[in-house]
Amino acid sequence: MAIESAVHVHRRRGFRNTTKLLFIAPAAIVFAVVVLLPVVENLFYSFTDWTGFGSEFGFVGVQNFVRLLSDQQTLQAFWNTIVFTVCNAPLQLGLGLVLALVLKRPGRFVSVLRTIIVLPIAISGVVLGFLGTVIFDPNSGILRAMSELPGLDFLAQNWLGTPTLAMVSVIAMNLWQWSGFTMLIFLAGLSAVPAELYEAARLDGAGAWAQFRAVTWPLLAPAATINVVLTLIGGFKVFDIIYVLTQGGPGTATESIVMRVTSEGGFARFGYASAIDFVLTAVILIVALVSLALLRRREIDA
Amino acid sequence: MSASIPTRSRRRGSTRIVDIARLLPAIVWSVVILVPLVFLVFISVRTSAAYASAPLAFPEAFQLSNYIDAWNQGAIPIAFVNTLVITVASVIGVVVLASFAAYGIARWRGRGGGGFYVYFILGLIVPFQLGLPLLFKIFAGAGLTDTLPGVIVVQIGAGLPLAVFLYAGFLRSVPLELEEAARIDGAGDLRTFVNIVFPLLRPVTATVVILTAITVWNDLIVSLFFLSTPGNQTLPLATVGFRSIISNNQPVIFACAVITVLPIIILFILLQRFFMSGLTQGALRG
Numbered sequence: 001m002a003i004e005s006a007v008h009v010h011r012r013r014g015f016r017n018t019t020k021l022l023f024i025a026p027a028a029i030v031f032a033v034v035v036l037l038p039v040v041e042n043l044f045y046s047f048t049d050w051t052g053f054g055s056e057f058g059f060v061g062v063q064n065f066v067r068l069l070s071d072q073q074t075l076q077a078f079w080n081t082i083v084f085t086v087c088n089a090p091l092q093l094g095l096g097l098v099l100a101l102v103l104k105r106p107g108r109f110v111s112v113l114r115t116i117i118v119l120p121i122a123i124s125g126v127v128l129g130f131l132g133t134v135i136f137d138p139n140s141g142i143l144r145a146m147s148e149l150p151g152l153d154f155l156a157q158n159w160l161g162t163p164t165l166a167m168v169s170v171i172a173m174n175l176w177q178w179s180g181f182t183m184l185i186f187l188a189g190l191s192a193v194p195a196e197l198y199e200a201a202r203l204d205g206a207g208a209w210a211q212f213r214a215v216t217w218p219l220l221a222p223a224a225t226i227n228v229v230l231t232l233i234g235g236f237k238v239f240d241i242i243y244v245l246t247q248g249g250p251g252t253a254t255e256s257i258v259m260r261v262t263s264e265g266g267f268a269r270f271g272y273a274s275a276i277d278f279v280l281t282a283v284i285l286i287v288a289l290v291s292l293a294l295l296r297r298r299e300i301d302a
Numbered sequence: 303m304s305a306s307i308p309t310r311s312r313r314r315g316s317t318r319i320v321d322i323a324r325l326l327p328a329i330v331w332s333v334v335i336l337v338p339l340v341f342l343v344f345i346s347v348r349t350s351a352a353y354a355s356a357p358l359a360f361p362e363a364f365q366l367s368n369y370i371d372a373w374n375q376g377a378i379p380i381a382f383v384n385t386l387v388i389t390v391a392s393v394i395g396v397v398v399l400a401s402f403a404a405y406g407i408a409r410w411r412g413r414g415g416g417g418f419y420v421y422f423i424l425g426l427i428v429p430f431q432l433g434l435p436l437l438f439k440i441f442a443g444a445g446l447t448d449t450l451p452g453v454i455v456v457q458i459g460a461g462l463p464l465a466v467f468l469y470a471g472f473l474r475s476v477p478l479e480l481e482e483a484a485r486i487d488g489a490g491d492l493r494t495f496v497n498i499v500f501p502l503l504r505p506v507t508a509t510v511v512i513l514t515a516i517t518v519w520n521d522l523i524v525s526l527f528f529l530s531t532p533g534n535q536t537l538p539l540a541t542v543g544f545r546s547i548i549s550n551n552q553p554v555i556f557a558c559a560v561i562t563v564l565p566i567i568i569l570f571i572l573l574q575r576f577f578m579s580g581l582t583q584g585a586l587r588g
């Protein structure tokens with residue numbers, strides 16, 4: 001009894017919520033100023049005709065949002081972003097998963113391969129643009145050089161200058177940079193699967209595929225959830241890779257929604273740009289929450 | 303019994319080949335990763351005349367003068383120092399602020415902790431780059447535009463969500479006993495965190511350091527918005543500016559590119575051993 005009350009008193013003296021608040025506050029304030037405040041301000045300006053310069057503006061109600069619905073270029077940018085996200089996500093997730101499964105057993109050679117495959121996440125957008133020239137240039141690129149080999153003549157294309165191929169190139173470059181990160185998260189998930197489970201499955205006579213279905217796949221669920229959500233969010237926010245490879249071209253064939261907001265803002269239509277930004281943020285939020293809810297349910301089922 | 307030994311070693315020999323076959327997708331993908339990087343380096347040591355006549359030829363001679371030219375003409379030294387200062391300060395800021403905040407969140411008693419967690423996770427969702435024009439206005443009022451501290455604050459704010467997410471995920475699996483023992487020994491909250499808890503977070507700290515350092519070192523868009531004076535340039539800004547000056551000399555530009563990525567790649571290779579354990583323990587336990 002005495003000991004219990006001593007512990008109780010101690011608990012009370014321990015880490016108090018007010019102290020915790022002091023621990024949280026500096027980060028919360030910096031984050032609020034840098035990230036959240038501009039988002040809230042954007043929301044405000046999306047109902048105005050502010051140019052982005054000076055301090056004069058008037059309220060225009062939902063006019064910016066109405067305009068968005070009839071602006072072909074903005075709708076095209078939304079479409080491009082969706083095409084990019086929908087085509088890229090399964091490829092990035094599939095490739096990341098295959099690479100993780102292949103490289104799950106540690107070893108010297110395996111860790112060299114892992115390092116090489118993750119390496120591109122350290123490459124800057126600027127350098128990525130240079131690599132784009134090295135790979136895709138119709139006169140001096142690697143693909144052009146490979147097209148001289150027998151049977152590969154289909155590689156001689158104006159990769160970045162043809163609408164569909166430009167999108168293919170952008171997705172390929174995105175896979176080049178990010179598949180390794182997806183693989184890493186899957187690897188992290190795999191390393192959390194206890195080896196005894198495989199042992200047990202093997203004793204039950206499960207083959208490689210059955211082991212994958214019964215053990216790996218269900219226990220990989222948390223890693224899969226994070227990967228799916230990150231890949232979808234990343235897809236909707238795509239900017240750098242497109243900017244350095246095609247600047248959104250040819251024409252507007254690869255212009256993403258973030259690029260569209262940036263250029264409209266630059267054209268002194270800040271209110272309108274804010275409206276597009278607001279819609280994009282809402283879309284990302286909905287996609288993230290829906291996919292999280294669906295995937296979490298799958299995690300529990302499995 | 304004795305006959306089984308050669309069978310065994312033969313089997314081991316054949317598993318080697320099976321292993322290589324099994325690794326084939328990873329080997330092919332590694333080649334896909336490496337080929338463009340190798341050509342980037344190859345081109346960076348060739349003369350522009352040689353490059354023009356045969357763009358993808360093996361280097362005739364490894365001449366490093368391109369690197370010296372890039373270093374001298376590209377305003378690289380000052381940009382290098384600026385980028386280093388911004389990266390180091392941002393990484394320290396993110397690690398300190400995020401680890402403290404995540405500790406407060408993970409140890410919160412009652413409701414509210416989850417609220418703070420969601421608050422930071424929102425940052426992973428909103429496209430933060432789109433707030434930069436307004437942020438520029440806010441910072442201009444405080445005299446922080448075109449200064450390195452201004453960029454550092456922006457980078458810290460932008461880096462916090464992922465770092466808090468990883469730290470908080472890891473902290474949930476750290477047992478309370480150690481902390482309580484420290485408190486019974488009379489350590490205050492601050493000492494308990496700094497001396498007992500923070501050292502336990504090392505794998506996540508390595509992950510946060512790598513991810514933040516990569517993002518900040520390679521950033522173009524924040525410095526594009528916030529830095530205008532040549533003396534304040536960062537490496538990506540300097541590279542872009544340099545390319546527009548000598549657009550005809552591809553090898554020198556590529557040499558400049560290699561200079562800018564090399565430090566971060568070295569850091570990545572040094573820390574990548576801890577990188578995965580940090581991801582495992584931070585991202586998947588949340």
